[in-house]
Amino acid sequence: MKQTNLFYLTIMLFIMAISIGFSSNFSSDNFSEKELEEKTENEVTDRAKSLEGFDKMMQVLTHKRCVNCHPAGDRPHQGEDSHVHNFNVQRGASNFGAPAFNCNTCHHEENNDIAGVPGAPEWSLAPREMAWEGLSRVEIARSMMDPEINGNRDLEHVVEHLTEHELVLWAWNPGVDNEGNPREKPPVSKEDYIAAVKQWAENGAVIPEK
């Protein structure tokens, strides 16, 4: 009888030992406690890096060189004081002005420093859905990442637009105004901005709560 009890006890202990082994292995998605700690630390680091990129990127995207052509209404803005564009300039059906008085009546593929008229390829307004005027930086980022209003762009294409489009990069080559005064550039250099956009995107494209 004693021998039988000892046998059952041994079997039970063996099963318990195996159960504990399994449960400790799977309780943390196959990560040891140390690995889990490292993973969490990495996630925190990635988020911090992404947010650091976000802060720098948004210093540019909220600058007048960007927002003047992302107006909330149907009139572009212009100048250092972002006044409504002179000459009754309208958005038009294609974000390119009125049918017979469009952006290319005055703006061409490059700045004209003789007349003080700015220019870059594809000079036009951002679509109405992409209005940034009056939005917070978080709201701008959310709208920028929403495929329903960003022209169905995924993150890769958002980054491409932000870092390669000649009209976006014109912000660092804004030319002079009609009195010969240089237009203000964004507060971050072009190289730092491009690096910041990539840092933000590659580390999770985190958008803060506020």
Next chain:
Amino acid sequence: MKISFNINGAPQTVETDGNTPLLWIIRDVLDLKGTKFGCGKAACGACTIHVEGMQVRSCSYPAKLAEGKNITTIEGLSDGDNLHPVQQAWMEEIVPQCGYCQPGFMMATAALLEVNPNPTDEDIDNNIVNVCRCATYYRMRKAIHRAAEIKSANL
């Protein structure tokens, strides 16, 4: 640099700095004085011409962009002796006062009628934004509507 283009239906080649405003090529090199210098800042519209049928401020249009393009100035608006409907309407309504800005207005109007044969007052406000210091705007508005009538009657 050498720049070749068609102006008022005739080919032209000019030797110039590519950044020279096309206005000065038209006036000083080609001696077509109908296109006027007003502000030099693409603001007043006195220098308006057509490039490929669209209105352009020639004071802010670098000559190098004209390469291979079709340019029309006020001198080329009529079809020989047949006045353009805009020119006929301008005469009928006796629009000009001093006249200096009128070629620009007429070129802008002709461009508008090509894309909008029957413009409303709002269409006129949104597409014809030139400046007239004699304030002939009221007569111009009448003339633009009249030009639309003449043009559609001619079709």
